[in-house]
Amino acid sequence: MSSMPSIHATLLLFLVAVVAYSVVTTATSLLPSPSRTPVFDFDDVNITFINELPSDVGNNRTELFLLYNMQPSKTRLEPLVPVLRLANEIFIQSSNICWTTRCVNFNHYDPYVDVDLLNLHYSGRLDGLFKSKDNTNWDQVATWG
Numbered sequence: 001m002s003s004m005p006s007i008h009a010t011l012l013l014f015l016v017a018v019v020a021y022s023v024v025t026t027a028t029s030l031l032p033s034p035s036r037t038p039v040f041d042f043d044d045v046n047i048t049f050i051n052e053l054p055s056d057v058g059n060n061r062t063e064l065f066l067l068y069n070m071q072p073s074k075t076r077l078e079p080l081v082p083v084l085r086l087a088n089e090i091f092i093q094s095s096n097i098c099w100t101t102r103c104v105n106f107n108h109y110d111p112y113v114d115v116d117l118l119n120l121h122y123s124g125r126l127d128g129l130f131k132s133k134d135n136t137n138w139d140q141v142a143t144w145g
Contacts, residue, residue, distance in 0.1 A: 044086040047108055048121045048135075051077035053099070064124045067096040068108075074098075077124065097124055102144040104129050 053062040064077040068085050077083055077097075087093050087109040095108045106129060107113075114120060114133075121132040128143040 044088060045109055045114070045117065046119045047085045047087055048119070049077055049083045049085070049097070050081070050121070050123050051079050052123045052125050053079065054126065055079060063099070065098045067098070069093055069095060097122070097129055099124060099144055104142040104144065106141050 049066050051062065051064040053064065055062060062079055065074040066077055066083065067074050069087075075083060085108075090111065092107050092111065093109045094105060096103050096105050098104075108122065109120065117133055119133070119135075121135045122141070123130045123132070123138065127140070129141045130138040131141045132138045
């Protein structure tokens with residue numbers, strides 16, 4: 001018997017090296033281009049949702065429900081009681097807010113739009129869903145469809 005490695009062991013070692021190189025090359029090519037990627041510091045973003053429907057609508061028509069991050073369970077938004085959720089700042093994240101039979105699907109956090117923001121606020125009102133970066137100035141995101 002010879003002390004030299006067999007041809008099978010040499011071929012196996014060569015194949016493992018080729019596969020490892022291929023995996024690293026493929027993974028590196030899938031990384032986003034630096035010119036398109038915002039800089040993340042990986043802080044959580046505080047997102048507040050509030051139900052500001054007037055109480056005189058009547059017949060339980062002031063109920064708003066939040067389906068956060070498209071999760072199957074819903075959260076009832078009590079009138080004027082803020083609900084806080086945390087989002088990471090890496091991915092676009094979507095939710096639904098439903099009022100009676102009308103629902104609004106929206107991106108509650110978009111790293112390309114909400115860059116460097118650590119607080120976002122959403123308000124459900126009679127005329128739709130509103131968003132604020134400072135809890136003072138509000139922009140309409142959607143109307144009840």
